[in-house]
Amino acid sequence: MGIFSGFSLIASSIPYIINGVWTTLEIALVSAIIGFVLGVILSLFKIGNIKILAWLSDFYTSIFRGTPLILQLTLVYFATPQLIGYDISAFLAAIITFGFNSGAYMSEIIRSGINAVDKGQFEAAGALGVPYWSMMKDIILPQAIKKILPAMMNEFITLTKESAIVSTIGVLDLMRRAQVVAAENSLYFPPLIVSFAVYYVLVMILTILGRLFERRMSRSD
Amino acid sequence: MIKVDHLYKSFGNNEVLSDISLEIKKGDVVAIIGPSGSGKSTLLRCINLLELPSKGKIYIDNDDITTFNQRNVIKIREKVGMVFQHFHLFPHKTVMDNLTYAPIKVKQTTKSEAQEKAIKLLNRVGLSDKVDSYPSRLSGGQKQRVAIARALAMDPEYLLFDEPTSALDPEMVKEVLDVMMSLAKQGMTMAVVTHEMGFANKVADKVIFMDHGQILEVASPNEFFNHPETDRAKEFLEKVL
Ligand SMILES: Nc1ncnc2c1ncn2[C@@H]1O[C@H](COP(=O)(O)OP(=O)(O)OP(=O)(O)O)[C@@H](O)[C@H]1O
Numbered sequence: 194m195g196i197f198s199g200f201s202l203i204a205s206s207i208p209y210i211i212n213g214v215w216t217t218l219e220i221a222l223v224s225a226i227i228g229f230v231l232g233v234i235l236s237l238f239k240i241g242n243i244k245i246l247a248w249l250s251d252f253y254t255s256i257f258r259g260t261p262l263i264l265q266l267t268l269v270y271f272a273t274p275q276l277i278g279y280d281i282s283a284f285l286a287a288i289i290t291f292g293f294n295s296g297a298y299m300s301e302i303i304r305s306g307i308n309a310v311d312k313g314q315f316e317a318a319g320a321l322g323v324p325y326w327s328m329m330k331d332i333i334l335p336q337a338i339k340k341i342l343p344a345m346m347n348e349f350i351t352l353t354k355e356s357a358i359v360s361t362i363g364v365l366d367l368m369r370r371a372q373v374v375a376a377e378n379s380l381y382f383p384p385l386i387v388s389f390a391v392y393y394v395l396v397m398i399l400t401i402l403g404r405l406f407e408r409r410m411s412r413s414d
Numbered sequence: 415m416i417k418v419d420h421l422y423k424s425f426g427n428n429e430v431l432s433d434i435s436l437e438i439k440k441g442d443v444v445a446i447i448g449p450s451g452s453g454k455s456t457l458l459r460c461i462n463l464l465e466l467p468s469k470g471k472i473y474i475d476n477d478d479i480t481t482f483n484q485r486n487v488i489k490i491r492e493k494v495g496m497v498f499q500h501f502h503l504f505p506h507k508t509v510m511d512n513l514t515y516a517p518i519k520v521k522q523t524t525k526s527e528a529q530e531k532a533i534k535l536l537n538r539v540g541l542s543d544k545v546d547s548y549p550s551r552l553s554g555g556q557k558q559r560v561a562i563a564r565a566l567a568m569d570p571e572y573l574l575f576d577e578p579t580s581a582l583d584p585e586m587v588k589e590v591l592d593v594m595m596s597l598a599k600q601g602m603t604m605a606v607v608t609h610e611m612g613f614a615n616k617v618a619d620k621v622i623f624m625d626h627g628q629i630l631e632v633a634s635p636n637e638f639f640n641h642p643e644t645d646r647a648k649e650f651l652e653k654v655l
């Protein structure tokens with residue numbers, strides 16, 4: 194059977210696969226938001242002078258960086274329900290795992306951004322009597338985040354691609370849908386290539402959007 | 415009045431200030447001069463508690479600020495403004511927002527009040543046309559004038575200047591010194607670390623000469639520049655004049 198007749202065989206399922214992009218994006222987006230919020234909090238703990246919080250944040254980060262993501266996901270989805278006595282949906286398990294995991298990486302990125310802000314900015318804010326948290330929120334973080342936009346965009350793209358792992362717990366994302374269609378038709382190449390192409394186009398679009406956004410943000414420099 | 419009383423400051427084993435005592439009276443302009451590394455910046459930064467003194471006392475209007483906690487530190491920062499060598503304007507805020515941010519945040523000034531005041535201050539430093547500019551669009555001299563206006567926006571009673579013209583191209587030094595001179599004339603109490611001997615000579619009520627973390631001379635500009643007492647001061651003046 195030729196490749197093209199293969200595609201025509203699954204033609205009616207192609208929209209189904211492509212629509213998986215919304216699930217993929219939803220997981221990536223929600224996880225990125227959780228990851229960002231967590232990342233900000235953890236990074237502030239890391240650079241703050243409360244030793245125990247700094248230590249806990251470093252520990253948190255090392256846990257998520259030091260173990261396989263797929264194992265984290267499996268633990269959250271299959272093991273947590275046994276511990277807490279409630280089932281959690283695959284989608285919830287996905288965004289918890291990816292959000293918490295991303296928080297670990299994001300906190301390192303944000304910390305490096307904060308460290309890259311001129312020390313004089315802290316002093317100028319301090320000398321004007323600006324309280325610590327206001328200084329962080331209004332003066333330091335906006336500058337830090339501007340510096341790390343490319344790294345954060347990278348993190349988001351990684352998240353988008355890595356989210357394919359959620360197919361292992363049955364979330365019907367781009368990857369899983371391709372597998373479903375493949376299994377139904379016992380035909381692998383066409384459906385997998387469809388999701389392959391969608392991932393690629395998606396990442397390209399995100400890359401371009403990221404660049405446009407960066408350019409916009411750097412205008413005040 | 416600011417009164418520094420037997421102040422010491424060490425970074426680790428490195429004693430940077432040793433046994434510093436001085437007074438700055440209301441309305442006075444004090445020029446602090448001395449070779450690089452002599453501790454001038456550190457002294458200035460102790461006065462608004464950007465550095466914590468190791469020993470000794472600093473009184474501002476009779477409050478010993480070395481005993482202050484976080485909350486009181488803010489009170490000191492409201493009273494004592496600072497202008498830095500490298501300006502440290504907030505690059506992501508417009509000139510207007512640079513001037514209004516702290517008054518709104520720290521002094522709970524209303525936005526419209528703060529803006530009105532900012533316009534007046536920008537007029538005063540000759541930059542009313544730059545209200546909506548970002549700092550990156552300003553020259554060094556303009557940045558420093560905005561930084562002075564930003565400090566003034568908090569209505570400080572004292573202003574500390576740490577080499578305010580050292581990072582400027584020579585042709586911009588005058589515009590900043592002019593602003594400082596007019597402040598001095600209007601009675602602002604100022605402590606100025608500077609290498610501009612002309613400014614010190616003309617504007618200061620008192621010159622303090624520091625070397626190796628100690629104050630070697632305190633004198634009127636006339637005395638200091640014409641009849642320095644210590645050899646170190648003589649050497650220093652020979653180099654810079
Ligand atoms: N945060 C710090 N940690 C450790 N050492 C410091 C710190 N700040 C200053 N020093 C040291 O203290 C000494 C005095 O520094 P300071 O900046 O006060 O000198 P200065 O008179 O302002 O010099 P300059 O004219 O070069 O600005 C120097 O030896 C410097 O290395």
Ligand SMILES: [Mg+2]
Nearest residue numbers: 454455456576
């Ligand atoms: Mg200095």
